Amino acid sequence: MSGMPSTNSIIEIIYLVAAALFILSLMWMSSPRTARRGVWAGELGMLLAVGGTLLHHGIVDYRWIAIGLVLGSIIGVPLGMVQMTAVPQRTALSHAFGALCVTLVGTSEFYLRAPNVPRFMMAVLSMEVILGSLTFTGSLMAAGKLEEFLPQRPITYKGQNVVNLSVLAAAIGVAAYVVVHPERTGLFPVILAVPLLFGVLMIVPIGGADMPTVISLLNSYAGLSAAAMGFVLDSKLLIIAGALDGASGFILSVNMSKAMNRSFSNVLFGAFGQEQAAVAGAQEARPVRSATPEEAAAILTAANKVVIVPGYGMAVAQAQHKVRELYDALSKRGVDVKFGIHPVAGRMPGHMNVLLAEADIPYDKLLDMDEINGEFPQTDVALIIGANDVTNPAARTDPSSPIYGMPILDVDKARTVMVIKRGMSAGFAGIDNPLFYLDKTLMLFGDAKGFVGDIVRELGGGHG
């Protein structure tokens, strides 16, 4: 051997550096101060890896690669420029694209190697293709529901879980058969098609408020399928990236299910939004106290400490910029204003933080549930905008409530509670919220954006 390193070992070293940059990238995500550096590290790693791959001696034709890279970039730019409210569906769509890539590569690898696929390889390849195709259709369905192409409400029927699990079991069964009998290549399309069906069926019973958990779970599947692809191609870099992505999605799904006090299986097979609808009808027309924007403004001005609790309703009403004006007006008067964010507020993990950051609210005012809950007893006013179930004290006190045990924001411990709400309809879970009937609670009926705007006007008017 000569002293010159071969192209292959140069590529391998480039991949090694890229893997290190990917890990650094995620390490720098730990704080908003270093997070942008994390993106740059990731970009550099990606650039190196793609550049290194182009040196690969097996590549004989660059035309299709160039077309793919250009076309992908053309599609990628608008996907990177979507509105912040549309980030959940964009994320679901990108999970679908990632899974599509993995599934297509897996399919090609199978037909390039068939019928002499070693057993372990066939097992990993099946895992890659099964996870990839169910993530593909599942994510497309999730994106469709989030974008409201498809009905958001969960669709359930009797025996749904049995049907879904049988479909998944069928896919795994056929894959296992092909592992043992690799010459039966005709069965491969079944391993591809059945999980595609399962992906659709899996998302049918999922409602809007379950989306944070489901998106995280699909994130995890996308990562694991990429890691499986790494095993098939013997690419350590892909195994590392897939494992990091899989771990990230897994941690987020665990966080989300904990925040809803539900197990994975309950989220995937529960669909409790439908079953509870009957309970809500039972109790109606209890008296509530309501207030006008003038009264609300007066109470807020008199407060020393205000905690605003935003929910998905705020995002739907596009009220975040008005909320920022309220934050500014109150801060100017010396009121201490903070935001209490429940982990499942919004349609994906951390969604509410992004929307508030976009409205220029400083991130050190955005506190997560564990940080803010200790502060409610010293809080003069808790102002709830478009949130419901995450503030329901029945989760703490009423063992018969379907959300009993779910960690909530303890807004009822504040001196005064104000709830901006369109009407008295129940939340996602269809559960009545006893918070609304407390003596300390004032209902502010109206559209979130309009009502907050009215309060801001009152505050401005009182000033000059």
Next chain:
Amino acid sequence: MSGDLLTSLYVFMLAAFIGFEVIRRVSPLLHTPLMSLTNALDAIAVVGAIILAGEHKSTLATILGTIAIVAATSNVVGGFLITDRMLKMFKSSRPQKP
């Protein structure tokens, strides 16, 4: 089980542990950009697609490889772009130390 495969399993296991440790430290503030970033990193699968499309071993492999490049590249470009856009918006009310 070949040695290569066992090495791959070790790499997977270690990367998963690193993943758990690193991701646990990410502030819940940044969970949305975290997901779009890991999504972009995951699109490193594009390297497999590039080789597939460039090797020209079969027409099927070239076609599927090219579509796979398109899908993964859109994740790379879109994922990094939106992550950076989101992170740019996070500002502190306290002046930053130089």
